[in-house]
Amino acid sequence: MSSSLTLAPAPPSEAAEEVRAQVRDFLAAELAAGTFTTHVDTWLSGVDPAFSRKLGERGWLGMTWPKEYGGHERTAMERYAVTEELLAAGAPVAAHWIADRQSGPNLLRYGTEAQRKEILPRIAAGECYFVIGMSEPDSGSDLASIRTRAVRNGDGDFVVNGAKVWTSNAHHSHYGIVLVRTGPPGEGPRGKHQGLTQLLVDLSLPGITINPIRILDGGHHFNEVVFDDAVVPGDMLLGEEGAGWHQVTAELAFERSGPERFLSTYPLLAEFARRAADSGDAAQLATLGRLSARLLALRQLSLRIAAALDRGELPDIPAALVKDVGTTFEADVAEEVRKVVEVPVSLDSPDPLGRALAEAQLHSPGYTLRGGTNEILRGIVARGLGLR
């Protein structure tokens, strides 16, 4: 098969298994103490700054970053184990998730020394949260068509006008990495990729308004962030002016490759396992087996990506493939479980399985959209197959 799609198997990591056990113990103690309750899709909806700070205190945020920036110089395999345990427990990780996953690594790669020194230690402490400023009302999958503009004023600062949407938890966040147009597009089909720039934007600046966009169940996770002559200091340029497209592509490899792309509905599967264990029903056991086989394959794919990150690679095509297969699985968990159980599905159900099914169902349209639709991802995979 095409070598751009396949990665070498991940070598076993004792360090990862060690930290996995520590996280598992920590989560069991927190659950027992009642500091959180398990929910589906908590990396979008479970905002709990106190919990994020606890993770920071234990060294489980910014794990792979250099120590001089508050990091812990551990491997991507160790970070993988930590994130996987948190997701499997349905822990409230949404506050810091974006900052730890992609904004921090982006700053580490492209930020100035001052930006890194100022922000990275706070992310690693679980105190500083980020939003992704990519999509706009008129630019979804066609990201390069964004219209938010930044123009330098006489002081060299950026005056930003436009709007970003689907910014998860902007109302709890401190910064955004915002993709803006600073120059004209070039010629040709890929000309739109020119003239784009990433800015590091303090969301408390004057001229920035955050408006809620409620998802279909009424939950407030998404926002519209409106820029009305917001003045972003010139030293908040991230990376190179005009290199925004390249930088965003690298950021998306981090955004697309993690275990949150197949574990968003894991708490439902765990609840279903309790039901199958109680009933011993053959159809339920078979469904549990089928879904588990898919999950185990996804784990192996995702582990291979973590190992590739440790080798210094940026596997954007395998990441797109895992996200396509993984998010399809996330939605299928609810569909397959409901075929073999008889339980009223409601957020108010006294039955935890009925509640988990309800949460998984109501969040299901998001799985295969966020972070790049599966159609976009399959286009990237097709490129990996040599078809584009």
Next chain:
Amino acid sequence: MASDQDLVVETVQDVLAGHEPFALTADTAWDAGLWADLAEAGLTGVGLPEEAGGSGGELADAIAVVRTLASGAGAVPVAEQLLVAGPALLAAGLDLPDPAEPLTLAVAGAVTAAPSDDGDGPGRWTLTGTATDVAWAGVARHVAVLAAAPEGIDGAVLALVDAQGLATSDARNLAGEPRGSLVLAGAPASGALLTAEQAAVVRARYALARAVQLGAALERVLAWTVQYAGERQQFGRPLGKFQSVQMQLAQMAGEVTAVTALVDAAVHVLERDEDVVLAAAAAKVRAGAAVEVVARLAHQVHGAIGFTQEYRLHHLTRRLWSWRDEAGSELTWSRVLGAGLLSRGGDELWPALTRVV
């Protein structure tokens, strides 16, 4: 990517290249000429220790032989011999037959084994009953039969039978590979008592062997389909330039890549000599599930030509459709996996999952 098995793969490919591909017909149950050349090159003993009469080498070498022959649709019982029956006989302390003579495995719960000596450890047994769905029945010279233990004894008996002279039926699977029955009427055999756990490992090895074959064939079907989509022109451009076709090929690639990753991981479990039952179950279930998507889309992209006997595609898609149901169906193994993951209780799914591979 380069690996230690490149030489093995090249050697098998060279042998394959010396034979007409796709040998199975209504009149031909296997490719005896291919087998003879593989045996001549020592490839029918790869991964089996030299002191037992094998050719030596690692499990990874045996996997490479099986994968290469599976993707080349080689009609020979190599997976059964190298990955299942051979290692199972050796693990049970039994002698390995000459690797130049084809050996297969029969999972035969309806066959009972009675001791014809004291029955303690490897010894002589008498087998009675009919073994059904035996891969390469009528072709294999030797059959390792996983039979029911005598009444009152837990576990199973693994016994080596000389298949010459046994009555066989001529059933075939969807790909035309022999899957007939063997009638054992007091057949003498050397054999050994296995615990239930040991018997489960033999069945798991068989499932993993089929998963390895499925994975290799799935990869080749994807490669053929990508190639075809690049060559076949419609509306003035290659099929592969149409977005709808690209989506189908990307979906196939997702399935194939997932299977490869899990099968590789399950093979590593076997290499590390850890408990392979749940890993094999997961690999077999995942590989079987991918067949539905990959075979369907491969035929859809190939169009009518892929539906013909003349064109090569069916030699692998018919094997995919067969292999997914053999050595334990998806239903069988998904139940084993589901129940196995809950063996420490319904609250322990996640720790169980992270232990499988």
